[in-house]
Amino acid sequence: MSPVITRAVKQGQQPGALVHVGEKKVDFTEISIMEYNRGHDFREWQTDDVAELAEILQTDDVNWVNVIGLHQVEIVEQVGHVFGVHDLLIEDILNTDQRPKSERYDNYIYLVFKILYLDEENEKLKTDQISIVFGDTFVLTFQEQKSALFEPLRRRIRQNQGRIHQAGADYLAYAVADIVVDQYFLIAEYLSNTIEAVEDELVEEPTRETLQTILRLNRNLLSAQKALWPLRQIFSELQHIESNFVDKSNHIYFRDIYDHVLHNIDTLETLRNIAAGMLDIYLSSSSNKMNEVMQLLTVMSTIFIPLTFFTSVYGMNFNYMPELAWRWGYPLLWVVNIVIAGSMLVYFKRKGWL
Secondary structure, eight states: OOOOOOGGTTTOTTTTOOOOOOOOOOOSSSEEEEEOOTOOOOEEESSSSSHHHHHTSSSEEEEEEEEOSOOOOHHHHHHHHHHOOOOHHHHHHHBTTTOEEEOOOOOOOOEEEEEEEEETTTEEEEEEEEEEEEEESSSEEESSSSSSHHHHHHHHHHTTTTTTTSSSSSHHHHHHHHHHHHHHHHHHHHHHHHHHHHHHHHHOOHHHHHHHHHHHHHHHHHHHHHHHHHHHHHHHTTTOOOBTTTTTGGGGHHHHHHHHHHHHHHHHHHHHHHHHHHHHHHHHHHHHHHHHHHHHHHHHHHHHHHHHHHHHTSSOOSSOOGGGGGGHHHHHHHHHHHHHHHHHHHHHHHHHHO
C-alpha cells in the first residue's frame, strides 16, 4: 500500500499549489472519453495525450472525460487547463480529503462528494472521492480508483437508452450524481440488515463479538452521515440554479436527487439512534448477566455458611466433645446439613432468587 500524503506537505505553500493529498490507489493515471450527440453519433476511446482533449471542445457534442488516478499531478493539471479550470479548483480536486461541496464559476459548476463502497471482508465502509466539473458541452469526472459503479450509465450511452443522448452535459452530470446517491441506498440497506442481525444476538446471547459489531456499525454510520449530510445543501442549490448551461427542465431531476438525499439522511439518522440504543442494551445486558452471576454466587455462599460453621466446629481437636462419642453423631450432622441446605434452597426459590 502506498503511503498517504497528508495536508502537512502543503503547509507554507502558496494558494493554488498543486499537490496530491491522499493515497495512491492506481499505478497510472487513465483518461477515458465518451462523445455523443442528439444525432445518435457516439465515440468512446482512451488517451494518454492530454492535448487531444482540446479537439473535442471544437464540437457541440457532449463529452464525458473521466480521469482515474490523481497522483500524477501534472496530468490532472493539464486536463484542467484544457477546459479552463481554475488552479484553486484543481487544488481541491487533488485533495482527496475534501469536504463535499459545490461551487459555481462563470463557465462551469464544480461538485465534489464521496462514493461509499462496502468492504465485505472487513465489514467496513470505504470512500472514494469523485469530483465533477460540468459546463455547456463537457463533463469532467476525477476519481481515485477504477469502479464498475458507472458501467450502467456508460451502457445507456453506448446503446442510446433513455433521454441521455437528447439531453445536454447538465443531464449527464445529474446521471453521474444520481448513481452516487443511489449507492447510499445500498449502504443504508446493508447497515439496516446488520442492525437486525445484532438485535437478534442481543436478545439471544450477546458476546464480545456483538460489542465489536456494534462499535463497527456506529463507525460506519458516522462515516455515511459525514459523507451524506453536505449533499443536502449541494442539491438544494442545484434544483434552483440559474445558469446558461443548466436547462430549467432538468431542475426536476436535481430535485429528485435532493429527495433521495433527504430519504437517506432520515434513514441513517434512524439507524444511528437504533445503534446507539443497542450499545446501551448491550451494556445493560452485560450488567444484568454479571448481576445474575453475582446473585448465584451469593446464594451459594449463603447456603454454605451454616454448613461450614458445623463442619468447622466438629473439626476442632478438643478431647471433651460429647457429640464425637455418639454412635449416630456423624449421620446426624449430615441430616442437619442437608435439611438446612434444602430449606434455604426452597426459601430462595420462592423468593425468585434462583
